[in-house]
Amino acid sequence: MILFNDFKAHLSPIRSEIEAAIRRVLDSGWYILGQEVDAFEKEFAAFLNVPHCIGVGNGTEAIALALMALGIEPGQEVITTAMTAYPTITAITMTGAIPVVVDIDPETGLLDPSQLSKALSPRTRIILPVHLYGNACDMDAILHFAHTHGLHVIEDCAQATGTRWRNRACGTFGKIGCFSFYPTKNLGACGDGGAVVTSDPELAEKLRYLRNYGQTSRYHHDFEGINSRLDEIQAAILRVKLHHLPTWNAKRNTIANVYRQSLKDASPKLKLPVQRPEVTHTHHLFPVLLSQRDQICEKLREEGVQTISHYPVAVHQQKAFHGRTQSGGCPRAEEWAHNVLSLPCYPELPSDQLQKICNRLLHLVNLN
Template sequence: MMPFLDLKAQYVSIKDELDAAVLKVLASGAYVLGDEVAAFEDEFAAYCGVKHAIAVNTGTSALHLALLAAGVGPGCEVITVPFTFVASVSAISYTGARPVFVDIDPVTFTMDPAAIQAAITPRTKAILPVHLYGQMAEMDAIMEIAERHGLPVIEDACQAHGAEYRGRRAGSVGLSGCFSFYPGKNLGACGEGGMVVTSDDEQMRQIRMLRDWGQERRYHHVLKGFNYRMDGIQGAVLRVKLRYLEDWTEARRRHARHYSRLLSTSPSVIKPAELPDRRHVYHIYAVRTGDRDGLQHRLIAAGIPTGLHYPIPVHLQKAHADLGHRAGDFPESEAAARQVLSLPIYPEMNAEQVEWVAAAIDGVAYAA
């Protein structure tokens, strides 16, 4: 059976470097933050094209702290989308603010800029677009609206390491960008990890304090902070993996192009769109189909696992029923939640595996 994601294969490919990096941290005694984390911050900031990067323990923590540093708190509203992983919305709730949803564009699955204006109220404090599946949202239009209303934009780039919009890297367009290094991400830790990137000095200063108990310096607590620090081993692991990220990204993009060629005339699915002004990094290769259950069962029978990202939009989740939404409120998000199916994609795949999946979708063999 083909794996949906093969983390062991990635580890084997760089085993000696990873093992040496981990052992170096163990020998150093610098287990929380430390030199490896600081070096990774510098390297990731350079990769994203920003001045600063602040390493934290998860992508959710990154979102939480970026929102707090932007002034979001009780009584505020933050505009985001319901078709995302629940962490995007939970981070808003952690600040005491209220998530306000707008629908997605059905082609890109990202925030529809045309829906933002109607959602803005005097309580709106920030806009949080989600760069879903590895493709950035329509950032110029979002930024124009945000700047007109004096609102900061916090990019949820947790699925978009290295994605680009008109030549700008994910995380570098808004006030801050937030990344997750959960193991299955394009740049994944051997455990949990996250990062906030920004070119704003004050945002950097506040987030650095907030991640470490609000300390300006040891035992001088300026803010009511959190224990959101990255551990030294994850910093070392991520430094090694960052050196391979572009090669892995190009492998994902190559597999995605192969999928898209093979499925270009498929009667069963609609392939994902990569807009010409963007670089899609294909964290997920998500197709749309009117018979998702049937297609999923057919692929499972052929030994091919699939994923659902995400079958229930956040506004219909029981945990967020207090927001008062009903089915039908965000039709594009709800349609995507019914129709989207994620196919296997990871750098270590080969062309034959891509062809196997494509053949199983329509029950025919495709020419390579």
């Protein structure tokens, strides 16, 4: 079986480093908001070249905290993409805000900035672009629109740790960048974890309070916060993994380049998303578009190749979204959801398995 992710293979080369980091925490006797979290926050901020990082419980709460820090109120609107993991929407609704989704760029699957004007209303306060698949949204166009209309930008970087737009790290363009360290991510914990980053010292201070019940000093609460803290063990693990992340991202890009070279002549039955020259990709996922996606997915499964669709249902078509706002329909997101299939793309994927995936996929595409 060719796995979609192989966590055992991922852990094996660094197991002794991870175990030493965990022992260090256990020996310290301090498990919440201690030296490991503080050190990771500094190291991750340096990695992104941003002044402030605040470790939080997970990527969903990272977005919710960012919205809270910017003063979002119930009934105000947040514009985001119709093609994202639903936790992006969950984070918005946690604050009482209203998600408004817009259609995607059909060449990348990412939010199409030309659609933002269709979603603008007097209640709009924030734009929330999602850097999906390890790709980067067009931040030039998004920031221009936001500045023109007096809106804040929060970046969802759950799948884009290390991705760059015009050689600047995703997460550092808007007021706040939000990251997830779910185990499948390029920088993944051994459990849940997340972070928010910002260049604004006042926002950073407020975010530190908000993640810890709004507590400004022990038992003194100046804000309505939540409990969303990155724990010491996960921070220690992430410190180990952060050191290896550039190498892992480079390996993902090497695998993606093999896919691109092997599959480039399979169109029109198989379409590869466009990679813009402004983007330094990190290939959290490698999606392809197939007109007979479900049949090919099943055949690959029968031949021992795991694949996953990211995502098979557009946001506005989810049952949980019923009755919420969309921007006049999102047909391109619907088509993307119908056709998209992600292929295994993790640093430890053996070259012979990678070649098998390419060969089997090309064979199945040509049969259909």
